[in-house]
Amino acid sequence: MVLEGQVEGPAGIIGMQTKNGGEGAAVELRDIEVSFGEGALRFVAVSNVDLAVRAGEFVAIVGPTGCGKSTLLNVIGGLLKPSAGVAVVEGSPVAGISKSCGYLFQADALMPWKTALANVAVALEIAGETKARAEARAREFLARVGLSRFADRYPHQLSGGQKKRVALAQMLIRNPRILLMDEPFGPLDAQTRVLMGDLLLSLWQQDRKAVLFVTHDLDEAIALSDRVVVMSAGPQSRIIAEHRIDLPRPRQTAEIRLDTSFHALQKAIWNDLRAEVMRAYGDEFAAIAGAGA
Numbered sequence: 001m002v003l004e005g006q007v008e009g010p011a012g013i014i015g016m017q018t019k020n021g022g023e024g025a026a027v028e029l030r031d032i033e034v035s036f037g038e039g040a041l042r043f044v045a046v047s048n049v050d051l052a053v054r055a056g057e058f059v060a061i062v063g064p065t066g067c068g069k070s071t072l073l074n075v076i077g078g079l080l081k082p083s084a085g086v087a088v089v090e091g092s093p094v095a096g097i098s099k100s101c102g103y104l105f106q107a108d109a110l111m112p113w114k115t116a117l118a119n120v121a122v123a124l125e126i127a128g129e130t131k132a133r134a135e136a137r138a139r140e141f142l143a144r145v146g147l148s149r150f151a152d153r154y155p156h157q158l159s160g161g162q163k164k165r166v167a168l169a170q171m172l173i174r175n176p177r178i179l180l181m182d183e184p185f186g187p188l189d190a191q192t193r194v195l196m197g198d199l200l201l202s203l204w205q206q207d208r209k210a211v212l213f214v215t216h217d218l219d220e221a222i223a224l225s226d227r228v229v230v231m232s233a234g235p236q237s238r239i240i241a242e243h244r245i246d247l248p249r250p251r252q253t254a255e256i257r258l259d260t261s262f263h264a265l266q267k268a269i270w271n272d273l274r275a276e277v278m279r280a281y282g283d284e285f286a287a288i289a290g291a292g293a
């Protein structure tokens with residue numbers, strides 16, 4: 001468990017974080033509230049959320065379904081305006097879509113009519129790069145994700161894991177300093193998820209971007225991150241716990257799961273999460289559990 005006000009970065013440097021953020025943070029959420037609808041229909045999804053992510057820090061966010069994880073990423077990425085509080089990215093309040101942030105969603109965002117190469121290159125073309133230069137860079141990034149041989153394939157000719165790797169290259173080619181990843185490996189099978197986690201860590205290890213990684217998979221959260229943040233069930237969801245992950249790096253995600261301290265972390269985080277997950281399911285789950293008793 002991280003002590004209140006204390007943060008440790010990936011390099012093991014301990015710094016102090018005020019309730020409202022930290023010096024030199026890549027991302028700061030200050031007392032964020034997000035509501036949807038008006039009047040009697042107003043629904044407060046998240047409230048009183050304070051979070052600071054340091055440059056180069058890998059933070060996983062876990063919490064029950066519907067608690068507001070995607071909502072928070074959308075606020076940071078500038079896709080959603082909070083109803084109260086301030087989101088700050090690299091020292092500036094977020095106003096519109098942030099160029100510092102790269103987004104990776106759970107759903108495929110590849111253009112089906114473009115090849116893998118063109119899908120990656122387009123991220124630079126949009127930013128004004130010539131087609132030739134964008135394609136040359138796209139080849140480099142496809143190589144980084146191990147897809148050189150698949151450059152000319154269309155998305156429907158790629159496996160789920162390969163498509164994810166194209167999407168990863170598409171996000172990284174713009175060299176964002178902050179990665180917002182919303183259950184990016186959710187639809188993949190267990191083995192491919194492990195491989196994708198290792199690929200992500202090896203790429204991250206090279207230039208240590210700040211990462212906010214939303215997942216439902218506790219093992220994945222622990223294996224990848226420096227810190228796991230736990231959210232309560234909604235409405236008015238907030239951060240209820242933070243756990244520092246002191247496991248050694250570089251990590252192989254399959255091996256790190258065998259570490260004895262991994263199990264202790266799993267237990268501690270699940271202890272915080274369990275009641276919230278039950279609360280999110282409410283009577284639905286109690287009825288099922290009761291029927292089986």
Ligand SMILES: Nc1ncnc2c1ncn2[C@@H]1O[C@H](COP(=O)(O)OP(=O)(O)OP(=O)(O)O)[C@@H](O)[C@H]1O
Nearest residue numbers: 036037043045064065066067068069070071072234
């Ligand atoms: N545009 C919207 N209009 C109304 N309510 C919304 C809207 N977007 C999200 N919500 C609500 O806000 C809450 C938080 O949604 P959000 O998508 O952030 O949850 P989540 O934690 O990402 O869930 P999941 O784990 O299922 O992806 C939910 O109750 C959802 O129904």
Ligand SMILES: [Mg+2]
Nearest residue numbers: 069070071182
């Ligand atoms: Mg979500």
